[in-house]
Amino acid sequence: MNSLPLITSWLSLGSLEPHPNVTPSVIFGLSWLYFILFLMNVAWTWRSFKKGHHIDMPAFAGGGHIPTAAVWAVYSTVLMLVSVIHFSCSSSPESFWLIMPDFAKTAVDAVVADARYFFAATSIGFVLMLLFREWLARPNVGWALLNLSLLFLTISMTDWDFRQIVGKPDNVPIVAMLFIVGFFTWVFFYRANENDRRAAQGLPPVESVNNEKVLTWPDLVYTEMICMIAATALLVLWGIALQAPLEEPASAVKTPNPSKAPWYFLGLQEMLVYYDPWLAGVVFPSVILGGMMAIPYIDFNKLGNGYYTFNERKFAITTFMFGFLPLWVGMIILGTFLRGPNWNVFGIYEFWDVHKLEALNNVNLSEYFWYGLGKPLPMAPAGSDFWKQAPYILLREAPGFLAIGFYLAALPGLMAGTIFKKFFIRMGFVRYMVFSNLVLMMAALPLKMVLRWAVNLKYFIAIPEWFFNV
C-alpha cells in the first residue's frame, strides 16, 4: 500500500489537489461542530421532555402520539454518531462520504450566483416570514430552522471555496450577525404574536402585566454585570481563536480585485451597480439617515408604543423590516459572500475566477425613447459651448426628467387619493410629502434593480457631460 498520500495529508501538506475540499483537519474540526450541535440538541431534548408536548401522527400512520422529546432524542443521537464518524474517519479524507454533494452545490449556486434570483429569494422569504409568522414563532419550529441553517453551514464547510469566503476573519462576524439578526427577529415575532393574541381577547400586552417597580440594585445591576462579563469573555475568546486580519503592506499601485469597502458599507457599494456614486454614495445614504431621523415625526400611529406588536403597526414594521432585512442585511450578504473579482456574482461554492465574463449591455431610457421613435438622439452642433448644448441635452433626456418628475411629484398625489388616503388625511400635506418621497426613494433601489434585469435599463436620465446620471 502506498502510504505517501496518507502521510502528506496527516502532515497537512495537503493532497495533490491544490484546493482540497476535505482535509484531515477539516474533518476533525467538523467533528467538533457536530459535537456542539449534539450538545445543543441534548439540552433541547431535555427541555421538550420537561414540557411534555406530543406530536399527533397522521391517520395513515396509525394515528397516536409521539412525544416531541423522542423526535429530538433520535435527532441528537444521529448527530452524536455523525460526530463520532468524523472523529474516527479523518485518516483518509479522499474517500470521506459525509460531504456536501455536488448536485446540491449546483442547485444552491444556481439560486445565489445571480443577483436576480438572490434578491427574489430574499424578498419572497421576507413575505413568507410575515405570512407564516404564527407558525415560525413556535419554539420547536424556530429551533428546527436554527438546526437546519447550522447543518447547512457545517456541511458546506466541506467545500474549499465556501471555506475561503466564510472563513475570512473579517467575514466571521457577518456570519454571526446573520444568526443573531435571525434570532432577534424570531424573538420579536414570538413576543408580538403573544401580544396580538392577547389584544384579540381584549387583554393588555404582556408588558403591562406583573409590571411592579423593583429596585435597580440588584435586579438591573446584576443583569448588566452578567452581560458585561459575558461580552468580555466572548471578546477574549474570539481574540484568542481568531487573529485580526493583516494583509500585505499598503500599496497604492496594487489594486486588489475585488476592492471592497468595509463590510457594513457593502449595501451601499452594492447600490453602485444600479446608481451612480453621487446617488448611491452620497444622496441615498443621506436620505437613509434623514429618513430614519424623520420616522418619529411621520409615524402618527399612537399604538404599539412600548410593547411588541405586529398587528397594530403592520405598515411601519413591514416597511422598516423590508429596509433592514432584504435591503440592508441582504445586500451586505450579497456584497460580502457573493461579489467576487470584477464585481461579478459568484456562487458560494464557486471558484473566484478572475476571467469570468458577464455581458453588460445596458440601454438608457433616452435611447429607448428616441430610437423607439425612429429618430437619432438630439445632439448639439460640434464645438458649441455650454449654453448652446444645454437645450439639446435637456431635450434628449426629457423622457427621463418626466419619468422622475412623475415618480417623485405626481405619484405621491395619486397615492394620496388611493392607497395612502388615510395617511394623507392624518398627516397633512408637508408630512405626507416627506413620507411618500422617503417611501418612493426606498423603493427606487428595488425598482431600478428590476428594470435593469427586465429591460437592461442603464439610466433614467443620462447626462455624463454634467456627471448627472440617475
Next chain:
Amino acid sequence: MSVGDYIRDSQIWKSVFRHPAPYDRRNRVVVMLTNFFLHLHPVSIKQQGIALSYTWCMGGITFFLFLVETITGVLLMFYYRPTLEWAFNDILALRDVTTLGIMREIHRWGAHAMVITVWLHMYRVFLTGSYKPPREFNWVVGVILLKLTLLLSFTGYLLPWDQLAIWAITVGSNMARATPVLGHEGPGFQFLNLGGYDLITNASDARFLLLGSRFVGEETLNRFYILHCVAIPLAVSGLIAIHFWRVRKDGGISQPL
C-alpha cells in the same frame, strides 16, 4: 473583628463609600443615589422594562463595547505610530511579538460587534415603538450615534495600513468625489467657478477634505487617526451623555402607556 470589617470600618473606606454595603432595602436605594456610575439609573424600575427578552440588552452592550474600545484603544495608542514608516510595522509587531498584542484583536472584534449591537439596539427600539412620543428626539440622537459608530469603525479601518485598509478606504472615500456641487466628479460642480476657473478640483473638493490629499496617503492616515482617536470619540461621548440623560428625562425604558 475580621479583616473585612476592619477595612470597612476604616476612614479611607468610609470616605469612598459613604454607607454600608447594599444588603438591605435602605442601602440598595442609597447606593443608587450616591454612586456616580450607578446614578445613571433610577432607584427603582419597572419589572417588564428590564426583562432581557424586552430590551435584548443591546443598548447596554453597545455602551460597554464603547468602553472596551476606549480602553483597548488607549493601550494601542501607546504603541502605534500613524506614519507611513511605522504604522504597518507597529501592527505587525502587535500581532507577532508584543506582550498583550491581543488588545488589537479585542479592539477589532469589539468594533465589529459594536456595529452589530448598535444595529440591533435600533431594531429593538423600532420594533417596540419606543421612538414614539415623548422619545422622538432621543431616537434622532440615536441615529446620529449609529452613524458615528460606523464612522469610528471606518476611520479605524485605515490605521493598520495594509492592503485591506487602504483599498477599503479608497473605495469608501471615492464616493465623496461625486458629492453634488462639492465633488469634482459630482453633478453641478461647474456652478462653483470664478471667471471660468473651477473652484472644485481634485485638490479642493469634499474628498480632499476627507483625505487631506488627492489619494489615500500619509495625510489621510494622520487625519483618520485624529478622527478615530480624538474627534469622533469626543462627539460620541457627548452624545451618549445626552442620550442617557434623555432616556431618564423622557420617562425611562419605554413601557406601555
